[in-house]
Amino acid sequence: MRLIQNMTSIAESAPPPAPPRAIRMAVIGGSGVGKTALVVRFLTRRFIGDYERNAGNLYSREVQVDGEQVTIQVQDTPGVEMTDNAINLPDHVTCSIQWADAVVLVYSTTDRRSFDLIEQLHRQVARSGGANMPPVILLANKSDLLHLRRVDPQQGQLLASALGCSFYEVSASEDYSQVHQAFHRLCRQLAQQQQPPATPPPPPPATSSTEKRRSPLIPRPKSPNMQDLKRRFRQALSAKVRTVTSV
Numbered sequence: 001m002r003l004i005q006n007m008t009s010i011a012e013s014a015p016p017p018a019p020p021r022a023i024r025m026a027v028i029g030g031s032g033v034g035k036t037a038l039v040v041r042f043l044t045r046r047f048i049g050d051y052e053r054n055a056g057n058l059y060s061r062e063v064q065v066d067g068e069q070v071t072i073q074v075q076d077t078p079g080v081e082m083t084d085n086a087i088n089l090p091d092h093v094t095c096s097i098q099w100a101d102a103v104v105l106v107y108s109t110t111d112r113r114s115f116d117l118i119e120q121l122h123r124q125v126a127r128s129g130g131a132n133m134p135p136v137i138l139l140a141n142k143s144d145l146l147h148l149r150r151v152d153p154q155q156g157q158l159l160a161s162a163l164g165c166s167f168y169e170v171s172a173s174e175d176y177s178q179v180h181q182a183f184h185r186l187c188r189q190l191a192q193q194q195q196p197p198a199t200p201p202p203p204p205p206a207t208s209s210t211e212k213r214r215s216p217l218i219p220r221p222k223s224p225n226m227q228d229l230k231r232r233f234r235q236a237l238s239a240k241v242r243t244v245t246s247v
């Protein structure tokens with residue numbers, strides 16, 4: 001009975017399990033390129049044909065990444081427009097770029113203007129990330145609409161290579177596996193980046209040649225223990241008494 005009580009109190013005092021790690025992604029691109037369709041497809045497997053114009057919804061879902069339970073937060077953003085060769089970046093998009101750990105840039109294969117936006121959007125991400133540039137992937141959506149194609153796959157691939165990011169041509173409406181593969185790869189990339197290093201960092205270099213680092217093989221000098229101190233104290237005292245009595 002007591003054993004059971006003890007076990008219960010141990011179980012009660014155990015710390016609660018840590019919440020799953022969160023991965024934050026922002027999906028950015030021109031208007032109507034299929035940002036919402038892609039996010040919903042990735043998170044729910046479903047393609048829903050019609051959405052209201054996007055005001056910037058945040059989606060959240062727990063998924064398995066390399067065996068680890070991870071919370072993915074995906075920020076859908078309003079479409080970016082271009083006027084007179086300059087992009088008009090809504091505040092929501094700027095904030096989402098700053099917030100995100102990773103960015104998904106999207107254009108539509110049927111919309112040349114959405115493709116032309118990508119370079120400038122990437123520049124914004126780079127400017128915002130500074131030295132900590134977040135990982136980016138480039139998605140060319142609506143690949144099923146062959147008769148309406150305005151951007152060749154090679155052009156997308158070339159642009160992605162120039163920007164140093166991965167490239168996927170996908171169709172939110174026709175192919176779940178492509179969409180999943182693209183987003184999932186980004187999740188893995190992020191999860192690996194966020195892992196603490198597997199090996200301990202190397203020791204700092206010695207500041208001068210005369211300064212020697214303590215080798216783990218050289219034993220530390222022992223500090224005297226209490227027994228030892230008491231013994232030495234008694235010895236000193238009896239020696240003193242002997243000298244006093246001998247005077």
Ligand SMILES: Nc1nc2c(ncn2[C@@H]2O[C@H](COP(=O)(O)OP(=O)(O)OP(=O)(O)O)[C@@H](O)[C@H]2O)c(=O)[nH]1
Nearest residue numbers: 031032033034035036037049054079142171172173
């Ligand atoms: N054929 C086809 N249509 C798609 C695909 N993806 C999205 N669509 C359609 O494209 C339209 C726009 O899709 P959305 O997901 O609303 O695009 P968005 O980029 O979120 O749009 P905004 O919020 O207005 O910027 C919708 O009618 C979708 O059904 C696709 O892969 N293939």
